[in-house]
Amino acid sequence: MRVGVTGITSDLGRGLLPLLEADSRVERITGFDVAEAPGGLSKLETVSLDLTRPGSDDELTAALKAARVDALMHLAFVNSRVHGAAFAHELEVIGSMHVLAAAQATGLRRLVVPSWTALYGARRNGPALYTEDQPLLGAGVRFVTDRVEVERQVESFAERNPATHVVVLRFAPIVGPNADNPITRLLRTRFVPTVLGFDPLWQVIDERDAARALHLALDCRAAGPFNIVCEDPLPFSVLVQLSGGRAVPMPGPVLRSTIRLLETTGVASVPVPLLDFLRYSWLGDGTRAARELKFRPNFPAATAVGGLR
DSSP: OOOEOOOOTSSHHHHHHHHHHOOOTTTTEEEEESOOOOOOOEEEEEOOOOTTSSTTTHHHHHHHHTOOOOOEEEEOOOOOOOSOOOHHHIIIHHHHHHHHHHHEEEEEEESEEEEGGGGOOOOOTTOOSSSSSOOOOOOOOOOHHHHHHHHHHHHHHHHHOOSSSSEEEEEOOOTTOOOOOOHHHHHTTEEEEEEEOOOOOOOEHHHHHHHHHHHHHHTTSSSSEEEEOOOOOHHHHHHHTTTOEEEEEHHHHHHHHHHHEEEEEEOOOOOGGGGGTTTTTOOOOHHHHIIIOOOOOOOOHHHHHHHHH
């Protein structure tokens, strides 16, 4: 098997590469990124590629053909706050369009794309568990709506290219000592503002389990989306406590003012449009992943979030 990976320096990329390196079935790994590749991987060959540039789909097509890639893991997504919304849109939405164009041009056999359970949205009248056939309602912030758009692109691609086995992994918030994303940055602030009178159940997934789910997607016979979640959701206040922080409940108007103040000082917080995630539970049903992907998490939520201490 020859595996391509975009975004090899992303959190997911760094977690996945050692698993591919240790997999005796994997003959070669072709990594695509603009940043310097990690060392110590004998199977890895790197190609410098900026997916935001016009014409990068042609470059990727040529590289996939030259390497005779069987499966492509598209992990080039933005989590770091150092990038602006415009760059994130270019990389995630436009970059994914370039990846899908290359996948179609090469007749790729398998494509794996990560996503979020957060795309279901959080709402008062939501289901107890979100299954994969629930609509993606998203939220009113660009980095969520961009991911919804990517999922729609991928779904359309899968309909047009039935010969390509397409797998989408919708991850609960990924946590661990090496994870750097909006949720881990929020929990690492140690004083986490929450909505007074609300304490929703949350799911997280350990970064090692997230990488393992990606690895399993190379073999999965079923296609489509899978919720990758823990089996033991916890109240958000408990997650904050386990991560070494302290939840600070505030009335809605005070919390909104506090968030705006934190944003001006560059401190991580929950954007105002996402406050419903601190009011209402949004739990993904992991049944399909357990049955079809053979994925069950090795690390409970308490252990996973404890890695942030």
